[in-house]
Amino acid sequence: MFDLGIPFKKMNGCGNDFIVVDNRDGLLNEVALSAFVQNVCRRGTSIGADGFMLLENSSIADFKMRYFNADGSEGEMCGNGARCMSRFAYHIGAAKTKMSFETMAGIYQAELNQNGVKVKFPDVQLQALELNQPYEWDGPSGVYHYGVVGVPHTVWFVENVFAIADDQLRDWGRMVRNDLQRFPNGTNVNFVERIDRQTLSIRTYERGVEAETYACGSGSTAAAIIAGILGHVDTSVNLLTRGGPLKISYHLSDYAADSVYLEGNSKLVAEGHLLPDAWSTMMK
Template identity: 35%
Template sequence: MKIQFSKYQGAGNDFVLIDNRNGAFDKHNNELVRTLCDRRFGIGGDGLMLLQYRENFDFEMVYYNADGAEGTMCGNGGRCIVAFARDLNLISSQTDFLAVDGPHSAEIAGDQVNLGMIDVHQVNRDGEAYVLNTGSPHYILKVENLDKLDVYREGYAIRNNETYGDEGINVNFIEAEGDGYFVRTFERGVEDETFACGTGATAAAMAMAIDKDLKGQITIPIRVLGGQLYISFFREGNSFTSVYLKGPANFVFKGEIEITK
């Protein structure tokens, strides 16, 4: 079986994208997804997305983690699939599409995609950490000397502890930097540190708005290992509305892979 694919990355978060409007790709074949995401035996990526036909929307986004399991919302993946849809001439500079957590809108200007995210109305605490869901569940912890932190070891321990072990959680470490923040993330499903996490950057910005008691319309710069993201929202109490994740989404390459098993 031959599969045509495209590779995109958003601030270093890389994805395999497949135009599946014809339904030819078996979206229940988790082993195939895992193989395609494998960096040694497949194409390689933090995740895989299918672009599918969906009535009343420009398209539907179906997202899989690198472990082959269908995942929750991926913010950088959402920005990349918007760029993919533009390059397929499905959309121009604006879109409305459906993802696992509901409808999303987005605007494109050059390589910058400004993606509308879900509203958040609940923020919990776990000791010093903030815990919230921005389409995927996130744990946000302030640290010092983040550039030297063993994110894999520390993140793995939290993701697999008694509180989060069954479902897992994405673990984000954050440190103030200039007029914004530096964030590093251990992602469940990838089970490793990634160069960026869009829902994580969004959650981290919200947590810091609470931490610094910022209210009203806010934009917070978040630097990740793979580049620069900007999170904007309106905060009132623990409610965040008009949430947007802005950053680069770039085409890397496209090709065809033959699967023999």
């Protein structure tokens, strides 16, 4: 099976990296995807990535985006992944510069421009957010904010976020992500510092990757919206991630954050074929 390999492209958005495959012809339909993804996303022994994405046919949009975390679990969507998938779709002729795509979290729109890719999120209903929730632990803040923005996110406002030691941030993130009594589906954990009314710095421990990533698009979007609701920033804000800048903008009403846009780079860095040794450990 797959003697000639599986065509793929390697992409990243602000350092959040992905393996992307065109599955419109059902190339991977008979594959046990969870084990397959775990193996090809493993760094050192395979290509390595934070996530794996399939572009598939859709009856309600230009295409369907399926997103898998590095641990093999299928995620609802991914903001940085959405930008990469949009550029991939344009590159292979599956969409034009303006497009819509189906995800488990709903229909998204995207547009390619000279600055990168701009993705429009569905509205975020304010009543669905849980703000100013107390949390007893030895972490950097005793209060968190929670909401589903594509996927579940907690936001913790802290000081000097880039000064937090990597292992400390990982331990805090892992603790909160695995607090299944409070977050039954797990959660991404975003540590956010306010710089000024137009700027936030952010670091994210990602559920499914089970590590800090260079950037998280949906986490940055959640942070920007929550910071705006709390009055910390304006409704157009730059997010400084370890992998580069993201721009989030939205309109805030009494009921929802609408016209939510995430904009940032999308890099196509390599293409080739996944060969059997890339996933062969799943056969052992």
